[in-house]
Amino acid sequence: xxxxxxxxxxxxxxxxxxxxxxxxxxxxxxxxxxxxxxxxxxxxxxxxxxxxxxxxxxxxxxxxxxxxxxxxxxxxxxxxxxxxxxxxxxxxxxxxxxxxxxxxxxxxxxxxxxxxxxxxxxxxxxxxxxxxxxxxxxxxxxxxxxxxxxxxxxxxxxxxxxxxxxxxxxxxxxxxxxxxxxxxxxxxxxxxxxxxxxxxxxxxxxxxxxxxxxxxxxxxxxxxxxxxxxxxxxxxxxxxxxxxxxxxxx
Amino acid sequence: xxxxxxxxxxxxxxxxxxxxxxxxxxxxxxxxxxxxxxxxxxxxxxxxxxxxxxxxxxxxxxxxxxxxxxxxxxxxxxxxxxxxxxxxxxxxxxxxxxxxxxxxxxxxxxxxxxxxxxxxxxxxxxxxxxxxxxxxxxxxxxxxxxxxxxxxxxxxxxxxxxxxxxxxxxxxxxxxxxxxxxxxxxxxxxxxxxxxxxxxxxxxxxxxxxxxxxxxxxxxxxxxxxxxxxxxxxxxxxxxxxxxxxxxxxxxxxxxxxxxxxxxxxxxxxxxxxxxxxxxxxxxxxxxxxxxxxxxxxxxxxxxxxxxxxxxxxxxxxxxxxxxxxxxxxxxxxxxxxxxxxxxxxxxxxxxxxxxxxxxx
Numbered sequence: 330x331x332x333x334x335x336x337x338x339x340x341x342x343x344x345x346x347x348x349x350x351x352x353x354x355x356x357x358x359x360x361x362x363x364x365x366x367x368x369x370x371x372x373x374x375x376x377x378x379x380x381x382x383x384x385x386x387x388x389x390x391x392x393x394x395x396x397x398x399x400x401x402x403x404x405x406x407x408x409x410x411x412x413x414x415x416x417x418x419x420x421x422x423x424x425x426x427x428x429x430x431x432x433x434x435x436x437x438x439x440x441x442x443x444x445x446x447x448x449x450x451x452x453x454x455x456x457x458x459x460x461x462x463x464x465x466x467x468x469x470x471x472x473x474x475x476x477x478x479x480x481x482x483x484x485x486x487x488x489x490x491x492x493x494x495x496x497x498x499x500x501x502x503x504x505x506x507x508x509x510x511x512x513x514x515x516x517x518x519x520x521x522x523x524x525x526x527x528x529x530x531x532x533x534x535x536x537x538x539x540x541x542x543x544x545x546x547x548x549x550x551x552x553x554x555x556x557x558x559x560x561x562x563x564x565x566x567x568x569x570x571x572x573x574x575x576x577x578x579x
Numbered sequence: 580x581x582x583x584x585x586x587x588x589x590x591x592x593x594x595x596x597x598x599x600x601x602x603x604x605x606x607x608x609x610x611x612x613x614x615x616x617x618x619x620x621x622x623x624x625x626x627x628x629x630x631x632x633x634x635x636x637x638x639x640x641x642x643x644x645x646x647x648x649x650x651x652x653x654x655x656x657x658x659x660x661x662x663x664x665x666x667x668x669x670x671x672x673x674x675x676x677x678x679x680x681x682x683x684x685x686x687x688x689x690x691x692x693x694x695x696x697x698x699x700x701x702x703x704x705x706x707x708x709x710x711x712x713x714x715x716x717x718x719x720x721x722x723x724x725x726x727x728x729x730x731x732x733x734x735x736x737x738x739x740x741x742x743x744x745x746x747x748x749x750x751x752x753x754x755x756x757x758x759x760x761x762x763x764x765x766x767x768x769x770x771x772x773x774x775x776x777x778x779x780x781x782x783x784x785x786x787x788x789x790x791x792x793x794x795x796x797x798x799x800x801x802x803x804x805x806x807x808x809x810x811x812x813x814x815x816x817x818x819x820x821x822x823x824x825x826x827x828x829x830x831x832x833x834x835x836x837x838x839x840x841x842x843x844x845x846x847x848x849x850x851x852x853x854x855x856x857x858x859x860x861x862x863x864x865x866x867x868x869x870x871x872x873x874x875x876x877x878x879x880x881x882x883x884x885x886x887x888x889x890x891x892x893x894x895x896x897x898x899x900x901x902x903x904x905x906x907x908x909x910x911x912x913x914x915x916x917x918x919x920x921x922x923x924x925x926x927x928x929x930x931x932x933x934x935x936x937x938x939x940x
Contacts, residue, residue, distance in 0.1 A: 409727055418814055447699070
């Protein structure tokens with residue numbers, strides 16, 4: 330285990346999209362700071378690889394194979410996240426929920442006029458509806474115990490309109506506004522909400538979107554994960570219910 | 580009374596018969612805040628519901644259904660076995676349960692079509708660690724590996740013959756739930772929403788949580804049902820015990836949302852002057868006529884007719900006569916019974932004495 334200040338010691342984190350890219354690096358970064366992780370992803374093999382990586386370093390993690398877009402899976406994810414790492418008479422539950430799973434929608438970037446409705450629906454299911462459902466399943470309890478942090482990984486495309494990024498941008502805008510509204514409705518609850526634009530990262534998703542991009546201009550996910558962890562620490566210790574953070578470029 | 584076969588609309592639209600001594604009036608759960616005063620405490624059971632119904636086969640290949648019914652002291656689960664047939668049939672009409680032996684392994688699976696995400700491990704194994712000598716359908720199961728992931732991988736929520744559609748976890752999980760402890764939903768909590776809870780808070784009442792593993796309500800066999808309720812896992816945290824003490828100290832009333840909250844709080848209640856202590860463990864406490872309430876003043880619960888075990892619990896709050904009249908009233912107003920039905924808000928008779936004294940002084 331790399332020595333790190335244990336700023337997340339015994340914090341129970343439920344993280345979606347944990348099997349690669351930013352999610353994988355975030356899982357590692359949080360585990361090194363003492364967090365106990367419930368890792369969610371669709372791909373069993375990739376998820377178990379990340380799980381094994383954390384356990385090999387002496388970290389604490391459990392793997393939950395599930396598709397965040399699946400309505401039937403949401404309560405399984407929330408309940409297993411809440412049940413993990415409980416012992417004796419201590420209260421369980423999720424302390425930090427991170428919506429990191431995301432999809433571009435279409436398999437490559439397309440003009441809105443060329444985007445299939447089904448691809449847009451799938452993007453909404455993964456990027457907006459799934460996080461809405463999972464937030465509903467986790468946030469209620471957080472507001473009653475009067476603490477918690479909900480993080481949504483968003484994008485610059487949620488704010489600015491870039492040609493061919495429409496499906497992704499529209500769904501991330503929906504995600505951000507959902508989080509903003511949850512925050513406004515629960516301002517006095519003690520729960521914090523953080524939406525982040527991690528910048529352009531050197532991930533598989535980015536390579537699929539822009540195969541010809543100059544990778545030296547992209548932020549390595551490991552760097553973005555470290556910045557995100559800092560933003561989470563700031564949000565948790567801050568006084569405002571809602572924060573939007575831009576984590577910057579390479 | 581008619582059974583609720585489904586809940587159309589919101590849980591908070593369920594009817595709520597307020598039974599407060601001489602006053603019996605029909606309201607809705609969304610009106611709960613009107614019954615609450617500043618300084619009161621509303622206590623919720625935050626247990627999420629396990630998909631406690633598992634189907635599979637015995638070591639010899641016989642079809643078996645296991646319904647998880649309770650936690651055991653040693654981390655195993657008490658379960659009741661069923662044979663052929665399915666949940667659309669009344670439990671008493673099911674085929675005989677297979678006879679199993681201690682040491683035998685049961686294999687539970689789920690049809691691929693019912694699986695939400697493709698997984699390589701779609702099987703769960705459980706060892707039969709104990710078979711009840713008198714009741715061979717009653718067993719203790721130890722899951723291979725962590726129990727909850729194994730149960731969630733293959734289980735479904737317990738289904739009732741009178742419910743018209745398949746239940747999903749989101750139908751049986753309260754909006755404020757966290758850890759999956761309950762074998763059946765603690766159903767009073769299913770009627771609450773956050774709009775109602777915020778109105779309760781705006782009245783100046785506090786909200787606190789307990790966790791209590793609601794057990795199976797019926798096992799489909801009179802000789803097994805006679806053993807109910809099984810001991811239930813229950814937790815009252817120090818924080819909640821403090822909230823109860825604060826409430827009592829300022830003369831507030833404690834509202835229990837569901838009979839599980841009554842059992843949890845009363846199990847943690849100790850003789851004065853401490854009133855209540857934090858508690859974690861199994862409880863077999865039966866609340867009723869014979870056992871005076873130590874902590875709880877008001878309960879929100881389903882409509883339970885005389886003869887039901889939950890009705891017996893209500894005799895700790897009001898006389899059989901008042902309760903029988905309340906049930907008649909509910910019947911006349913078209914109330915529905917069972918998990919997805921309507922509710923009663925029953926105030927304990929000791930409050931009347933207390934309020935009379937307060938007025939006199």
